Amino acid sequence: MAWFRGAAIWLAVLAWLIPAATARGAEGGTLSRVRETGVIVIGYRPASLPFSYLDAQLRPTGYSVELCERVIATVREKLGLPDLEVRRVEVASATRMPLVINGTLDMECGITTHTAERARSQSFSLTIFVAETRLLARAGDRVQSLADLRGRPVASTIGTTSIQHLAKVNEQQNLGIRILGGLDDPEGFQLLRSGRAAAFLMDDVVLRSLLAQQGPGADDYRLSDQALTIEPYAIGLRKGDPQFKALVDEVLAGLYRSGEIHAIYRRWFESPLPSQGLNLKLPMSAAFRRVIANPTDSPDPERYR
Template sequence: MGVAWAMAAPGPAAADAPGSPTLERIAATATISLGHRESSVPFSYYDEKHQVVGYSHELALRVAEAVRQSLRLPALTIRLVPVTSHNRMPLVINGTVDLECGSTTHTIEREAQVAFSHSIFIVSTRLLVAADSGIRDFPDLAGKTVVVTAGTQAERLLRRWIEQQSAGVHVLAGKDHGDSFRLLASGRAAAFMMDDALLYGERAKARRPADWQVVGTPMSYEAYACMLRAGDPAFKRVVDDALARVMRSGEARRLHERWFRQPIPPRGVNLDWPLSDALAALYREPNDRPAERP
């Protein structure tokens, strides 16, 4: 899928970025490849028209426009590439995707393979359970089955916690967040562990959202960021500068209001998620540091 950007005069800060293999390729092809998720509500997902929408996707489009301006291109084609938790890093590394903006956690371990932009969101890792399940925190999972989305930081955290606590918890791995919720809703799992923002997104998509609750003391705090290839500081600088402008200008707050405080597709459900202190601080002072765990 691709769309051509209309001609627009570059801003006063626009400039070529020599020495960047990513920018040089984009300039030569007039095309940027953006990786997106298919079911990471409300960050990056398909709406009822099978169009990519979401908070992270809108930020990616702002970055694409900044790239177009920095390269002085009259138009830029955006190629949208669906990615999963399993293949998002390989597709960035091998050049299929130039920038992946979805719900990817910035970790020190991942920095060995890819680079990360300024953080775009702060989340905590919790549990989604049936309102009548009796589960209120992680110790209540003993002897139960928990689903996580395969290849995520949550899966690694859960397996490490089980090993440390000798909790006797059985783990199922969903192929994506939608699949994980289906395993929960079908009764095959008693809880779905994931980043709280994504859990609220799955709850919002449910037939009866009130049947589900997000519970538990956060097992971690995570910083989401856009992912790009390592060793390309010039491209990272364009990405970071674009995100910093969106955050400091107040536009990021308006995007947060749009995707977390108002009805969103596909069912018009409001996640009703107020801006957290941690995210407000990030908007004031953008940075590319991974969040610290409690």
């Protein structure tokens, strides 16, 4: 059922993807269009703590959203638009990239891995976080790799690099895994909680966030020690707009150079989350510290080892 619903979303998006892309593409660069319309559009995720979620007043907030807001502040100043309107569009794993590609979104401010394949159809900012994919299973199961799940059902989230990796390894190693897809991360986790899946494959920071929301129930689950892939996150941008990408990258690089990124990181990963009260207590990784010291927009996982 989840796969069917996911396919329906894709078909709905693709139905208007090409004509919308043509119309938006004719309008020129992002900054020119924002100057003319007085509007900038960002995409957000409603439940992807701590990167992008809705606060108690149902306003988008989070680490990625804050970084995008820093970019918006610079756009206001650069274009002399103090009353610049910010339109916020809810996205899901399956819809976020099509909405960037066709120009509906000026920035996608959620959790998206920059890959070489994705970069063929859209652009990405400098890396803003480095995650690793891991398996989450019941505490009683000793699950460290996909090979440990041979012949069993495994969940992931539709439209993610995690489910792509799961399908690839399943085929290459002939594991006979039955892949279950959630439309979003909470739904993917629910497949594990309900017993329909033996494990949930997703980025470690997402898994830690989901576990933090379980309270004492988090002890019922265990993350694999072994990381399966490296995932450099970035802000999604339209392809073929180097001027806007340069502006976004300079805002991020400025936060890295000044060291302000450390305070921003602590606010979202090492402190109680606004309107949530959850604290992930997740120190900055060595990989992201290296990005801050030497900013990069590389999609190559080896660049972050």
